[in-house]
Amino acid sequence: xxxxxxxxxxxxxxxxxxxxxxxxxxxxxxxxxxxxxxxxxxxxxxxxxxxxxxxxxxxxxxxxxxxxxxxxxxxxxxxxxxxxxxxxxxxxxxxxxxxxxxxxxxxxxxxxxxxxxxxxxxxxxxxxxxxxxxxxxxxxxxxxxxxxxxxxxxxxxxxxxxxxxxxxxxxxxxxxxxxxxxxxxxxxxxxxxxxxxxxxxxxxxxxxxxxxxxxxxxxxxxxxxxxxxxxxxxxxxxxxxxxxxxxxxxxxxxxxxxxxxxxxxxxxxxxxxxxxxxxxxxxxxxxxxxxxxxxxxxxxxxxxxxxxxxxxxxxxxxxxxxxxxxxxxxxxxxxxxxxxxxxxxxxxxxxxxxxxxxxxxxxxxxxxxxxx
DNA sequence: TATCCGTGGGA
DNA sequence: TTCCCAAGGAT
Numbered sequence: 001x002x003x004x005x006x007x008x009x010x011x012x013x014x015x016x017x018x019x020x021x022x023x024x025x026x027x028x029x030x031x032x033x034x035x036x037x038x039x040x041x042x043x044x045x046x047x048x049x050x051x052x053x054x055x056x057x058x059x060x061x062x063x064x065x066x067x068x069x070x071x072x073x074x075x076x077x078x079x080x081x082x083x084x085x086x087x088x089x090x091x092x093x094x095x096x097x098x099x100x101x102x103x104x105x106x107x108x109x110x111x112x113x114x115x116x117x118x119x120x121x122x123x124x125x126x127x128x129x130x131x132x133x134x135x136x137x138x139x140x141x142x143x144x145x146x147x148x149x150x151x152x153x154x155x156x157x158x159x160x161x162x163x164x165x166x167x168x169x170x171x172x173x174x175x176x177x178x179x180x181x182x183x184x185x186x187x188x189x190x191x192x193x194x195x196x197x198x199x200x201x202x203x204x205x206x207x208x209x210x211x212x213x214x215x216x217x218x219x220x221x222x223x224x225x226x227x228x229x230x231x232x233x234x235x236x237x238x239x240x241x242x243x244x245x246x247x248x249x250x251x252x253x254x255x256x257x258x259x260x261x262x263x264x265x266x267x268x269x270x271x272x273x274x275x276x277x278x279x280x281x282x283x284x285x286x287x288x289x290x291x292x293x294x295x296x297x298x299x300x301x302x303x304x305x306x307x308x309x310x311x312x313x314x315x316x317x318x319x320x321x322x323x324x325x326x327x328x329x330x331x332x333x334x335x336x337x338x339x340x341x342x343x344x345x346x347x348x349x350x351x352x353x354x355x356x357x358x359x360x361x362x363x364x365x366x367x368x369x370x371x372x
Numbered sequence: 373t374a375t376c377c378g379t380g381g382g383a
Numbered sequence: 384t385t386c387c388c389a390a391g392g393a394t
Contacts, residue, residue, distance in 0.1 A: 050390035057380065058390085091378030094393075128392045148390045168373065199390060208388070209383075237387075 011159055011221055013184035021190050023217040024197030027204075033062055035196070040114040040139035041072040044102075047131045048095050055203070061090055072112060076103040098126025116140045129175070137195040145178035146195055147171070150202020156234040157206060160223030164235045246313035248284045249275040249350070250297065251357065254321045254335065258354060260344075262332035268307070269347045273336070275316070275354075284317055293321050305349040316353055 029035070032055065034046030045065060049058040065086045069075040075083065080100045087096035102125045106114055114135065115121055122132035129147070136142035145151075152165040155174050163170040182189075205216040211230050213219040224230045252259035260273040278284040281299075288297060297317035305312045328334055336344060338358040346354060 047390065052378085052389055052391055054380075054389050089379075091380090092391085094377065095391090098392085126392070130391065134390070146390080149388080150390065166374095203390085 011223070013181040014186060015221075016158070016181055016218065017185035017189055017194055019217050020197040020201065021193045024193045024200055025190075027215075028193070028197050028200035033059060038139060040135060041075075042066065043139045044114060044127075044135050045099070047134050048099055048126060049090065051095060051131065052092060053090065057090070061086070072103050072106060072114075075100065076107040076112075095126055101125040102127065114139065116142055118142060118144045134195060137191045141191055143182060143189065143191050145175070145182055146198070147175050147178055148199070148202075150199040150206075151178065153202045153208065153234055154198055154206050154218075157211075157224035157230060158218055158222045160227070160229070160233070162233070162235050164237050166237060170235075244311045244313065246315065248278045248281055248315045248317060249353070250278070250284050250287065251275060251300070251316050251318040251353065252288075252291070252293070252321050253318065253357070256338050257335040258338055258357065259321070259333070259335055260346075262334075272345045272347050272350075273334075274347055274350050281315075281317070288319060291321065293319055295319060300353075303349055303352065305347075312349075314349055314353075 032046075034042055037043065046058070046062055049062055049065075068086055069078065069083070078100070080097060083100050084093070084096055087093060087099075090096075105124055106112060110120075116136060116139075118129075118132045118136045121127055121135050122129055124132075127135070131146075133144045133146040134148075136144050137146070147155075152171075152174055155161060155177060156165060159177060161170065161173060161177070163173075165171055165174060185194075201216065201218070205212045209231075213222070213225050213230065216222070216225075219225045224233045250259075259276070261276050262273050263269050263271060265271050276284075276287060278287065284297065297319035300316040300318050302313060302315045305314060338354065341351065341354040341358050344351075344354075
């Protein structure tokens with residue numbers, strides 16, 4: 001018994017399997033190079049190359065590899081250094097090292113023939129649960145499930161499984177579901193056609209983007225199809241936590257006016273008026289000196305602003321600019337009356353700061369202006 | 373359990 | 384440009 005919750009009683013596991021088998025035989029792929037053989041060595045090689053790698057990329061590598069290493073024995077007897085050139089460009093080079101080790105392991109502990117038991121296959125280097133299932137099903141007709149990216153897509157959509165499939169709890173649920181589906185299937189099934197059919201569906205009608213449900217034999221009872229969730233399932237990988245940035249803003253005051261700069265059109269807050277912004281307090285201080293401000297700015301209470309792609313910690317610094325002019329030469333640097341803040345095009349956090357300056361009673365007391 | 377491992381493709 | 388993902392596994 002599996003322990004995953006069963007929120008989808010409408011689906012019929014037995015019909016799921018038989019429908020996929022029929023569809024695969026009529027509409028599935030039948031001419032991929034590794035489908036022409038029952039040789040476990042070639043099937044294994046293809047499954048390793050296909051890990052996280054698209055079919056179109058693998059095909060040439062697969063042929064080249066087999067010309068040089070036509071049998072498991074040939075591979076096992078070679079040096080690893082002779083193998084690596086045939087993997088160069090494919091990526092994930094641990095696959096090639098494990099491939100070589102695996103060939104030697106099969107030679108040494110299984111008499112040169114891949115075992116049929118998926119658990120024994122999965123104990124070999126570079127072979128996990130899903131690859132072991134595929135080898136057992138394709139090479140030996142063993143009735144055992146796989147759970148690769150294609151199958152995850154078909155299962156999450158058809159059965160309505162939510163949560164990122166890379167999450168271990170979700171993946172465990174999917175494996176349990178895959179076992180239960182096979183357990184409920186007819187006593188005799190073409191396991192190779194079923195396994196291939198799942199992958200053909202996942203790379204065809206049930207593609208990642210814009211699935212062609214009208215071409216899918218399962219659409220009439222598909223959870224995602226029924227609820228219009230094709231583009232929400234599988235649940236996408238949660239986005240990495242947004243980075244935290246920080247900046248310092250200068251509140252330059254003179255005679256109830258505040259000094260603002262218009263931001264460039266490109267970039268964040270494009271075209272809006274904002275307080276002069278600096279990466280660090282030193283840059284802010286030297287800017288004040290350049291403008292002839294002789295007193296030190298006072299640090300005010302900070303605030304955080306959340307964007308879609310980062311968080312921004314803002315530290316305001318306030319200083320009076322006695323004797324400063326309210327006329328600026330550059331049009332994108334101007335003094336504005338504090339009371340004017342509701343009419344200005346200001347970023348939200350800046351508006352909050354300026355509003356607080358215009359209504360000092362609403363915020364904690366700002367630092368006393370310079371005594372000199 | 374989360375992270376790393378490579379390259380190519382698509383939006 | 385940038386991000387996500389592709390017939391996953393090892394650590």
